[in-house]
Amino acid sequence: MAESFWKQLFRKIDKACYRPACAIRSRFFGILCKILLVVTFLVVWDFVAHQEGVVRTWVSHAWNELLSLMGDGGTPAPPFEVAKSLGLLVAAFLGLGFTAWRAFAYDRQTVVAEQGHLTERFNKAAEQLGSEHMTVRIAAINALWRIGVDSKSQDDKRAVLDVLCGFVREYRPESLAQSAQVQKKRLARALLKRKHTVSPLKRKATQQVCPPDVQTVLDFLGKRMDALHFKPWRMDYAVDLSGAYLAGCNLSGYSLRGISLHGANLCRVQAEGVDLAQADLGEANVQGANLTFAHLAGAKLWDAYLVGINLGGAHLDRANLGRAHLNEANLFRAHLDEANLGGAHLDGASLEGAHLVGADLLRARLAGANLRVAHLDKANLNGAHLAGADLSRAHLNGSDLSSAHLEGANLWSARLERAIFRLAHLEKADLRDAHLDGADLSKAHLDGADLRVARLNGANFFEAHLNGTDLRAARLEDACLWEAHFDGANLKDIHLNRAALSGAIFKNARNLRQKQIDAACWDGKYPPTLPPGFTCPPNYCEWDLAEQKVVPIDPPDAIAPCPAKEPDE
Numbered sequence: 001m002a003e004s005f006w007k008q009l010f011r012k013i014d015k016a017c018y019r020p021a022c023a024i025r026s027r028f029f030g031i032l033c034k035i036l037l038v039v040t041f042l043v044v045w046d047f048v049a050h051q052e053g054v055v056r057t058w059v060s061h062a063w064n065e066l067l068s069l070m071g072d073g074g075t076p077a078p079p080f081e082v083a084k085s086l087g088l089l090v091a092a093f094l095g096l097g098f099t100a101w102r103a104f105a106y107d108r109q110t111v112v113a114e115q116g117h118l119t120e121r122f123n124k125a126a127e128q129l130g131s132e133h134m135t136v137r138i139a140a141i142n143a144l145w146r147i148g149v150d151s152k153s154q155d156d157k158r159a160v161l162d163v164l165c166g167f168v169r170e171y172r173p174e175s176l177a178q179s180a181q182v183q184k185k186r187l188a189r190a191l192l193k194r195k196h197t198v199s200p201l202k203r204k205a206t207q208q209v210c211p212p213d214v215q216t217v218l219d220f221l222g223k224r225m226d227a228l229h230f231k232p233w234r235m236d237y238a239v240d241l242s243g244a245y246l247a248g249c250n251l252s253g254y255s256l257r258g259i260s261l262h263g264a265n266l267c268r269v270q271a272e273g274v275d276l277a278q279a280d281l282g283e284a285n286v287q288g289a290n291l292t293f294a295h296l297a298g299a300k301l302w303d304a305y306l307v308g309i310n311l312g313g314a315h316l317d318r319a320n321l322g323r324a325h326l327n328e329a330n331l332f333r334a335h336l337d338e339a340n341l342g343g344a345h346l347d348g349a350s351l352e353g354a355h356l357v358g359a360d361l362l363r364a365r366l367a368g369a370n371l372r373v374a375h376l377d378k379a380n381l382n383g384a385h386l387a388g389a390d391l392s393r394a395h396l397n398g399s400d401l402s403s404a405h406l407e408g409a410n411l412w413s414a415r416l417e418r419a420i421f422r423l424a425h426l427e428k429a430d431l432r433d434a435h436l437d438g439a440d441l442s443k444a445h446l447d448g449a450d451l452r453v454a455r456l457n458g459a460n461f462f463e464a465h466l467n468g469t470d471l472r473a474a475r476l477e478d479a480c481l482w483e484a485h486f487d488g489a490n491l492k493d494i495h496l497n498r499a500a501l502s503g504a505i506f507k508n509a510r511n512l513r514q515k516q517i518d519a520a521c522w523d524g525k526y527p528p529t530l531p532p533g534f535t536c537p538p539n540y541c542e543w544d545l546a547e548q549k550v551v552p553i554d555p556p557d558a559i560a561p562c563p564a565k566e567p568d569e
Contacts, residue, residue, distance in 0.1 A: 118147055118150070118151055118156065121143065121147055122144070122147055122156075122159070122160075124143075125140045125143040125144045125147065126140070126144070126163055127140075128140035128143070129141070129144075129163070129167055134211070134212060134213060137213040138212060138213050138216050141164065141167075141213060141216050141217055141220070142216070144160050144163060144164060145160065145164075145220050145224070145228075147160055148160035148161070148228050148230070149227055149228055149229075154230065154231060154234065154235065157228055157229075157230040158230070158235060158237060160228075161221075161230070161237075161239060164217045164220070164221070165217075165221075165239060165240050165241055167213075167214075167217060168214055168217050168218070168241055168244050168246075169240075169241060169242070169243055169244045171211065171214050171244070171245055172245055173245065209248050210246065210247070210248045210249035210250065214246070214249065215249060215250065218246070218249060218250075218251065218254070221239055221254075221256065221259075222251060222253075222254025222255055222256055222274075223253075223254060223255070225255065232258075238258050238259065238260055239256070239258070239259045239260065240259075240260045241259060241260060241261050241264060242260045242261060242262040242263055242264060242280075243262070243263045243264060244261070244264045244265070245264070245265045246261075246264055246265060246266050246269060247265050247266065247267040247268060247269070248267070248268050248269065249266075249269050249270075250269070250270045250271075251269055251270065251271035251274045252270050252271055252272045252273060252274065253272070253273050253274065254271070254274050254275065255274075255275045256274060256275060256276050256279060257275050257276070257277045257278060257279065258277070258278045258279060259276065259279045259280070260279070260280045261276075261279060261280060261281045261284050262280045262281065262282045262283060262284065262300075263282070263283045263284060264281070264284045264285070265284075265285045266281075266284055266285060266286045266289055267285055267286070267287045267288055267289065268287070268288045268289060268290075269286070269289045269290070269291075270289075270290050271289060271290060271291045271294055272290060272291070272292050272293060272294070273292075273293045273294060273295075274291065274294045274295070275294075275295045276294060276295060276296050276299050277295050277296065277297045277298055277299065278297075278298045278299060279296070279299045279300070280299075280300045281299060281300060281301045281304050282300050282301065282302040282303060282304060283302070283303050283304060283305075284301070284304045284305070285304075285305045286304060286305065286306045286309050287305055287306070287307045287308055287309065288307075288308045288309065289306075289309050289310070290309075290310045291309060291310060291311050291314055292310055292311070292312045292313055292314065293312070293313045293314060293315075294311065294314045294315070295314075295315045296314060296315060296316045296319050297315050297316065297317045297318060297319065298317070298318050298319060299316065299319045299320070300319075300320045301319060301320060301321045301324050302320050302321070302322050302323060302324065303322070303323045303324060304321070304324045304325070305324075305325050306324055306325055306326045306329055307325050307326070307327045307328060307329065308327075308328050308329060309326065309329045309330070310329075310330045311329060311330060311331050311334050312330050312331070312332040312333065312334065313332070313333050313334060314331070314334045314335070315334075315335045316334060316335060316336045316339050317335050317336065317337045317338060317339065318337070318338045318339060318340075319336070319339045319340070320339075320340045321336075321339055321340060321341045321344050322340050322341065322342045322343055322344065323342070323343040323344060323345075324341070324344045324345070325344075325345045326344060326345060326346045326349050327345050327346070327347050327348055327349065328347075328348045328349060329346070329349045329350070330349075330350050331349060331350060331351045331354050332350055332351075332352050332353060332354070333352070333353040333354060333355075334351070334354045334355070335354075335355045336354060336355060336356045336359050337355050337356065337357045337358055337359065338357070338358040338359060338360075339356070339359045339360070340359075340360045341356075341359055341360060341361045341364050342360050342361065342362040342363065342364065343362065343363050343364060344361070344364045344365070345364075345365045346364060346365060346366045346369050347365050347366065347367045347368055347369065348367075348368045348369060349366070349369045349370070350369070350370045351366075351369055351370060351371045351374050352370050352371070352372045352373060352374065353372070353373045353374060354371070354374045354375070355374075355375045356374060356375060356376045356379050357375055357376070357377050357378060357379065358377075358378050358379060359376070359379045359380070360379075360380045361376075361379055361380060361381045361384050362380055362381075362382050362383060362384070363382070363383040363384060363385075364381070364384045364385070365384075365385045366384060366385060366386045366389050367385050367386065367387045367388055367389065368387075368388045368389060369386070369389045369390070370389075370390050371386075371389055371390060371391045371394050372390055372391070372392050372393060372394065373392075373393045373394060373395075374391070374394045374395070375394075375395045376394060376395060376396045376399050377395050377396065377397045377398055377399065378397070378398045378399060379396065379399045379400070380399070380400050381396075381399055381400060381401045381404050382400050382401070382402045382403060382404065383402070383403045383404060384401070384404045384405070385404075385405045386404060386405060386406045386409050387405050387406065387407045387408055387409065388407070388408045388409060389406070389409045389410070390409075390410045391406075391409055391410060391411045391414050392410050392411065392412040392413060392414065392430075393412070393413045393414060393415075394411070394414045394415070395414075395415045396414060396415060396416050396419050397415055397416070397417045397418060397419065398417070398418045398419060399416075399419045399420070400419075400420045401419060401420060401421050401424050402420050402421070402422040402423060402424065403422070403423045403424060403425075404421070404424045404425070405424075405425045406424060406425060406426045406429050407425055407426070407427045407428060407429065408427070408428050408429060409426070409429045409430070410429075410430045411429055411430060411431045411434050412430050412431070412432050412433060412434065413432070413433045413434060413435075414431070414434045414435070415434075415435045416434055416435055416436045416439055417435055417436070417437045417438055417439065418437075418438045418439060418440075419436070419439045419440070420439070420440045421439060421440060421441045421444045422440055422441075422442050422443060422444065423442075423443050423444065423445075424441070424444045424445070425444075425445045426444060426445060426446045426449050427445055427446070427447050427448055427449065428447075428448040428449060428450075429446070429449045429450070430449075430450050431446075431449055431450060431451045431454050432450055432451070432452045432453060432454065433452070433453045433454060433455075434451070434454045434455070435454075435455050436454060436455060436456045436459050437455055437456070437457045437458055437459065438457070438458045438459065438548075439456070439459045439460070440459075440460045440548075441459055441460060441461050441464050442460050442461065442462040442463060442464060443462065443463045443464060444461075444464045444465070445464075445465045446464060446465060446466045446469050447465050447466070447467045447468055447469065448467075448468045448469065449466070449469050449470070450469075450470045451466075451469055451470060451471045451474050452470055452471070452472045452473060452474065453472070453473045453474065454471070454474045454475070455474075455475050456474055456475060456476045456479055457475055457476070457477045457478055457479065458477070458478045458479060458548075458549060458550075459476065459479045459480070460479070460480045460543075460548065461476075461479060461480060461481050461482075461484040462480055462482045462483065462484070462543075463482070463483045463484065464484045464485070465484075465485050466484060466485060466486050466489050467485050467486070467487040467488055467489065468487070468488045468489060469486070469489045469490070470489070470490045471486075471489055471490060471491050471494050472490055472491075472492045472493055472494070472511075473492070473493045473494070473495075474494050474495070475494075475495040476494060476495060476496055476499050477495055477496070477497040477498055477499065478497070478498045478499065478549060478550045479496075479499045479500070479550075480499075480500050480543045480550065481499055481500060481501050481504045481520075482500060482501075482502050482503050482504065482526075482543060483502075483503035483504060483505070483526075484504045484505070485504075485505050486504065486505060486506045486507075486509045487505060487506075487507045487508050487509070488508050488509070488510065489506075489509050489510065490510045490511055491506075491509050491510065491511055491512045491516070492510070492511035493511075494512075494516060495516075495519075496516050496517070496519050496520040497519045497520070498519070498520065498521060498539070498541065498550055498552075499519075499520045499521070499550070500520070500521060500522065500523070500541050500542065500543050500550050501517070501520045501521070501522045501528040501536075501537065502522045502523045502525070502526040502527070502528065502542075502543075503526040503527075503528060504528040504529070505528070505529045506528060506529060506530050506531060506534075507529055507531070508531070509531060512531060512534075514534055514535070517530065517534055517535070517536070517537050518537050518538065518539075519537070520537045520539070521537050521539035521540055521541035521550070521552070522536060522537060522539075522540065522541070522562070523540060523541065523542045523553065523556070524540050524555055524556040524558075524559045524560065525556065525560055526560065526564075527560050527561065527562035527563055527564040528562070528563060528564065529563060529564045530563040530564075534563060535562070535563070536562030536563055539552070540552065540553050540554065540555050540556070541553055
């Protein structure tokens with residue numbers, strides 16, 4: 001019985017001290033009110049239930065001590081005086097508690113009235129969004145935003161954003177529906193006339209303009225979100241404009257971080273300097289858009305249509321552009337470090353001076369792309385298509401270009417130290433003055449390539465095909481040329497110091513001199529195939545697979561006949 005009494009008591013105290021969060025921000029007043037009510041109840045109950053209560057005895061003792069300090073000689077105070085003082089104290093406590101309760105009750109009634117007023121305004125503004133008049137819709141959008149600003153509730157702010165985002169998602173220009181209907185009527189008339197061929201509907205190419213009401217919503221979302229004081233991270237909320245038709249809209253300078261634009265139509269939007277970091281633009285149509293200096297770090301652009309887009313100077317670090325269509329796109333000096341471009345279409349794109357350090361370009365298509373002075377250090381270009389691409393003076397140190405297609409590519413003066421070109425196709429590529437020190441070109445196809453003055457020190461050409469290659473004045477010191485093919489190659493002034501020639505084929509090589517062969521070495525077991533009249537080098541060495549370098553060795557006990565005889569045809 002006592003337990004139920006205490007539960008009922010504290011429930012009444014909580015109800016009396018109810019404090020709406022939107023009316024009083026601090027918890028101090030509610031706690032103080034509860035403490036006062038509890039103390040008052042205990043004091044009254046102690047005096048009523050006990051003749052010599054603990055509180056009564058303590059107050060009497062404190063009163064006597066006070067009188068003694070005041071020079072009263074320590075004479076005990078009359079009991080009725082103590083009771084009188086305590087009565088006044090209890091009355092003060094009760095008055096204070098009652099006043100606080102009345103204030104809280106009034107605040108609660110005020111909050112309820114305000115909520116009702118906001119609900120009425122919200123419903124009226126939502127109805128006006130369906131009006132046929134543009135001015136009425138714009139007024140309704142402003143009214144909804146004012147409701148979100150005035151309300152202290154995060155739920156009200158979220159409701160306002162949901163309504164405005166839904167309004168934008170439902171917008172579709174009338175020209176789309178009309179053009180589809182006209183197309184169907186023309187096709188039906190053509191079939192009735194028994195025409196064998198039906199020409200497609202020819203319409204004048206008119207540039208879409210963003211309607212004012214949609215642009216107004218975008219202005220609020222992109223420029224005035226701070227005034228809303230909305231905290232989306234508390235609700236795990238993201239602005240959702242997926243599938244919206246925003247062709248021709250202006251997003252310049254907007255802050256739309258984390259927004260969802262999945263499948264949206266963003267053709268020809270003007271978005272210079274827009275902040276779309278962590279945004280979702282997967283499968284979006286961004287053809288012909290202007291996103292210069294935009295911030296798209298970590299954005300999702302998987303399978304997006306970005307043909308002809310302008311992303312000059314944009315920041316796309318760690319963005320996901322897998323299978324995206326970026327044909328003829330402008331990515332001049334764009335930042336794509338550690339971005340995912342696996343399977344992306346970048347044919348004819350301009351990536352001059354772009355930063356793609358550590359980017360993933362697995363099987364990407366970059367035929368005819370402009371990559372002059374681009375930074376592709378440690379990038380993954382395995383199986384990429386770069387036929388006819390311009391990579392002059394590009395930085396590809398440590399990049400993986402295994403099985404890549406670089407036929408006819410321009411790699412003049414490119415930095416390719418320690419790059420991997422295993423099984424790569426570099427036929428007729430321009431590698432003049434390129435830096436390929438320590439590069440792995442094993443089994444690569446370099447037939448007809450131009451390697452004049454190239455630096456290939458310590459490079460690995462195991463079973464590489466260099467037939468008809470121009471290697472004039474190239475430097476191949478400490479290079480591995482095991483079983484490499486140099487048929488018809490031009491080797492004038494080539495540097496072969498300490499190069500491993502075991503099994504190499506120099507059949508029909510041009511401008512090769514004996515002193516160049518003498519500076520090289522072999523393992524004494526697998527002799528190279530040399531032109532008539534040439535002898536094998538007097539030095540012995542082998543290729544250390546673990547260290548990836550040429551290591552000198554002592555002459556073997558049994559030295560194979562050198563040079564090797566050409567097999568009978």
